[in-house]
Amino acid sequence: MGEHELLVSVAFGGICGSDLHYYQHGGFGTVRIKQPMALGHEVSGVVQAMGSKVSGFTKGQRIAISPSRPCGNCRFCQTGMQNHCLNMRFYGSAMPFPHIQGAFSEQLVISASQAHPVADHLSLSEAALAEPLSVGLHAIQRAGGVLGKQVLVTGCGPIGSLLIGGLRRAGAARIVAGDIADLPLQCARQMGADETINLRTQADALDTYKADKGQFDAVFEASGSEPALRAAMDVIAPRGVLVAVGLGGEIALPMNQIVAKEIDLRGTFRFHAEFANAVQFLNSGLIDGKPVITAVLPFERAVEAFALAADKSQSLKVQIAFADTATA
Amino acid sequence: MGEHELLVSVAFGGICGSDLHYYQHGGFGTVRIKQPMALGHEVSGVVQAMGSKVSGFTKGQRIAISPSRPCGNCRFCQTGMQNHCLNMRFYGSAMPFPHIQGAFSEQLVISASQAHPVADHLSLSEAALAEPLSVGLHAIQRAGGVLGKQVLVTGCGPIGSLLIGGLRRAGAARIVAGDIADLPLQCARQMGADETINLRTQADALDTYKADKGQFDAVFEASGSEPALRAAMDVIAPRGVLVAVGLGGEIALPMNQIVAKEIDLRGTFRFHAEFANAVQFLNSGLIDGKPVITAVLPFERAVEAFALAADKSQSLKVQIAFADTATA
């Protein structure tokens, strides 16, 4: 353990869509696993020991752990774009080789700068939502803010639902949520959506938003599906911002529409500074992530947890508990 | 002629790509000509008579004429987005029905607000470049400005080349221009490009710009071709802005790349306030559009002019002269 590091026992770890892709398919897009790699990057824990130059932490301190470990020196780090760091060591990623090991383990040695104290009244299970919530908050920053705006979210899995919690807190005036299943839509409503639309069974419900070239100031596309992206282009207002959240494959886009409506299609990728905000919002209760957690299993049942996480009919966020002593 | 209108004799009219599409194919994308429609929206002229309440114009005043005629009252006009006006009457457009007649005629009655005085030393032929230059200036505004930035332009026809003139004036630090033909690249260089690349014969020349996730802060894609758009995604920097200029069809896009690099793909469509700027830049000589004009034919040879404009091997901008008396 280095002088600026902490030894941490991991409490809870959420299973992310990318973890599932690695587990089920050995990768996603052009990213392939080429050597053994531990998964996991959504973790909370308890400090067990501190390096000699660490201040502000004590043994027993409950923390949320940021998986983002940029180098600090490259041109992106030096301009506040740490999520594009040329030497990023993000937990559980097969993008670089050797791969970066993940955080699904009983103990971790982390940099003190990754540790964010958790408020007494917040469970460590909820604290492990800081990471996916950060993804949502960064997406909102990428959109240039949403205060007073009419917003559509397509895809209401864990990321989409936490994003909705973020949008509500960020001052969106009206939030419409779309998905092809009812469980995520129910969660979306609990997280703050004003209206939910089952895009499979209520396909026409979006039509009213096509009026006058489109009604949504911003759209967050978190499903990765081509029909959702194209539907979004019909209902987004001219100069609206369409944020693509989460990885997708090749998608055919109507460039005529992008040009004629001056649509602004922006990718969003991970986060950096937003992690601290996510913890702050969870600590203060300004965002309540509990509706997103559908199951917590002990790590001995990790295989079962992955199977459960893959079953979208009954799961949003599934977490693994790594310690008996963790305060749920 | 209304009290706020002017009677104008048209001097020069440039043939635009959309004019060619109407002429050759009867439309583009989903837009079809359904009734006789005069073409043309890039025109200059001379004031012949003024409505009773017009001030600031005299007979004989040489002017550039904006083809943009928004309603002024819709929600887009009231928020400074006149190019998205719900009731736009843009010259020579088959988007609405009845179609909006174009400006290729000997005389026009226009609103005084469409008329922009031309400086003595500027030819009316050059003044007719104000419209396509406006398209370029609006594209630069859509990019959020380019001062000090490294910029790539793909597609160096009249719009791309005038855009390069605008980029140079707007303070781009370095401009690389790509096209698949030599004539437009030669024009691009005259308009201010620092480096030109024939994307057909020098395909590897862009490779050096892939370093460190991509080197261009902004890319302007003015060719409408899928290979150009995809090549742009490899060389644009994370959080770079990729402006899609001009109408295209369906294009398959690598969403993984848009997300992972947080690319910002923005459409740009026409212009509004930029028309006055374009005239100002041409009047003051701060932008010189002459290299873009490759031929001027009298209107009796209009059919020949359209054929010439369609021949990319020898033409950039082809203009039609509508009056003997016009000062070239």
Place this chain on the structure above:
Amino acid sequence: MGEHELLVSVAFGGICGSDLHYYQHGGFGTVRIKQPMALGHEVSGVVQAMGSKVSGFTKGQRIAISPSRPCGNCRFCQTGMQNHCLNMRFYGSAMPFPHIQGAFSEQLVISASQAHPVADHLSLSEAALAEPLSVGLHAIQRAGGVLGKQVLVTGCGPIGSLLIGGLRRAGAARIVAGDIADLPLQCARQMGADETINLRTQADALDTYKADKGQFDAVFEASGSEPALRAAMDVIAPRGVLVAVGLGGEIALPMNQIVAKEIDLRGTFRFHAEFANAVQFLNSGLIDGKPVITAVLPFERAVEAFALAADKSQSLKVQIAFADTATA
């Protein structure tokens, strides 16, 4: 009543600081009352009759009334800056001459575009807060948004306190509120402030925020006092935005500090589009303005209401009820 107008019975009207200035001093700054002028611009009401071309309203509809009546045609209206309209007719303003009459009356004829429906469960007293809340929301827009930011508000009267409600909803991560009296600070806390500082009795409490050149990303100065503005400059971070809310007089500013810290001092004035957002937030309960209302008096006691409003030791927002039948 014109065909696009509504006849409205006024329900409640809030007394604003500018109303008080007119009442007590005959004006503020260089603005002087030169002819009889009704006061009031924070009003709600009930529709009594509709012009022939009005749709979407029925007799008995409860509404919040926007006092903003821009011309729609000037260069500011045509670029989305209606609050700077060259021909603005804002209720109860002596800026233009003849003055624009205010809304403190039993009946008003208004444009249908000024009327915003009020939700059933929202009292018309609270609905009359839409106007001062709009001022706060516009100030937040002027700051460029506050999502995830550390924010200081100095001056927690009705505007400052409603602004705090807006900041909390707009996603400010942490809100510190300062005032020289305890009543407004108590209200600030109810509206969402995380920390309150009595700038008279706890002057040193801000010192901790001077660390590392300043800790606040944004400051909203709503007291109009020079000490508050100067104190803000010591605790705002480099490139922080300091929004000046509400009219002040001549204030000596340390330009060295503005330059060396690259402080961004921005004025904010009234609002326009934000009125609809304010009503939406009140209707949905996303912002609760009730803590700001300290007294409601019937219009027969209007003189007493003005005296009460002027007494900062016991009043924040004082409202006048104009109708017996109004639902409080």
Place this chain on the structure above:
Amino acid sequence: MGEHELLVSVAFGGICGSDLHYYQHGGFGTVRIKQPMALGHEVSGVVQAMGSKVSGFTKGQRIAISPSRPCGNCRFCQTGMQNHCLNMRFYGSAMPFPHIQGAFSEQLVISASQAHPVADHLSLSEAALAEPLSVGLHAIQRAGGVLGKQVLVTGCGPIGSLLIGGLRRAGAARIVAGDIADLPLQCARQMGADETINLRTQADALDTYKADKGQFDAVFEASGSEPALRAAMDVIAPRGVLVAVGLGGEIALPMNQIVAKEIDLRGTFRFHAEFANAVQFLNSGLIDGKPVITAVLPFERAVEAFALAADKSQSLKVQIAFADTATA
């Protein structure tokens, strides 16, 4: 000399206003010289030797030298705000203690990252303008860009005049320059101003710009004088950006005007990334700084050079030549 460093012989050094303040008054504002300190931060030179790990430089390479040496690790460096670095070691500054020694010397050891190659055809005298030009370019970035805007510059000394060169290159549509002396106004015109106003003898010339609440989209105040700042507030348009360039003292400001016009008063301080742009613009000839240099004296006549620099009636930028062999 460290492995990433260069040994450089200094060629030319420009005398800045802050150098003059130190020389004449021992400081400015609250900054005081407390120990011997060499002056100077606007220097060019020639590489004499390279550290073992330096690549891309050879002996004899002519360079412009950035005086900006941020730490790279503090919260400002990590968010692209290096000019606010908590541990900045900017040449010739008495802000920190011990003071940071300046660059007026025959030899310097610099970090290779400070060195920017100078094009063959650019004199090292002109290359020494990269620093004050960077100040101007940063001011333009602070204004959010000026493409197509109407701009006023008050104070046309070396900074103001180089700023005008930057504004012209950055696409300002029209530039009005004001000063109280004729020499700087003459320089302003050479650098690209469209109109010059002697604010002492033609005080009324600005009046026409007061129309419709003000006509300038942006104002750059580089004189540090209260009358200039106040005059700017009368002619700036609502929501215009007023950039305060260069250090000033206490100035009384009309807050009513800042609020009612929503003026955006922004400080600008030094630069960072803009240094590379400045060298690029000088190298390519896109900005020509020669009109600003009014005298170059050998370092044996340094005392005379300072006296000359202080005489505004005959001097703009005065430079000191530190080597016989320097190519002028």
